[in-house]
Amino acid sequence: DIQMTQSPSSLSASVGDRVTITCRASQSISSYLNWYQQKPGKAPKLLIYAASSLQSGVPSRFSGSGSGTDFTLTISSLQPEDFATYYCQQSYSTLSAFGPGTKVDIK
């Protein structure tokens, strides 16, 4: 099975900061990588699909990059509503897998 890791597991940042989250797959997954945002008590929300495609309605401050085994989610200028937990997910295999998550909180 494909395993996913993320770093860091948590980070503290201020409004306006540029934030970068990394996701790594245990084997090459091409660009079959999605990113989700989850706020407390809510279901995850799709942000980025196919590694770098922005889901409709998602602010352009969110961007994704990478291919193969290493991927990045970037928030160019952190906004108050962006404090949440972020998960990557591989869709290369039908047996999907999520990363352990990165919690972004207020410094």
Place this chain on the structure above:
Amino acid sequence: QVTLRESGPALVKPTQTLTLTCTFSGFSLSTSGMCVSWIRQPPGKALEWLALIDWDDDKYYSTSLKTRLTISKDTSKNQVVLTMTNMDPVDTATYYCARIYRGDSSGYSWFDPWGQGTLVTVSS
């Protein structure tokens, strides 16, 4: 508008079998490429993918849980059912269902949208 909603017991006893139902609208599971997955999340922990059923009734399960899981669909009722046997307190989690479309020519797919989730507590 596509919506999904999970339903099932809020409390189950250890060793019992859990049955959850995902009722959806806005799409048909008889459409080529359409799939529904179950994902769970223990309190304060990460998301864990559990199972997927596709339009052709093919079923896929988490390697670590496959002996305990069964997924099925009732296309006429727009429902997907997940059963999990031999429940244990470590199975306490919010269980989500989500749509996934695997018919795009690019091969890319993703979970969207998700249901609101249902919290299942395993306790005697």
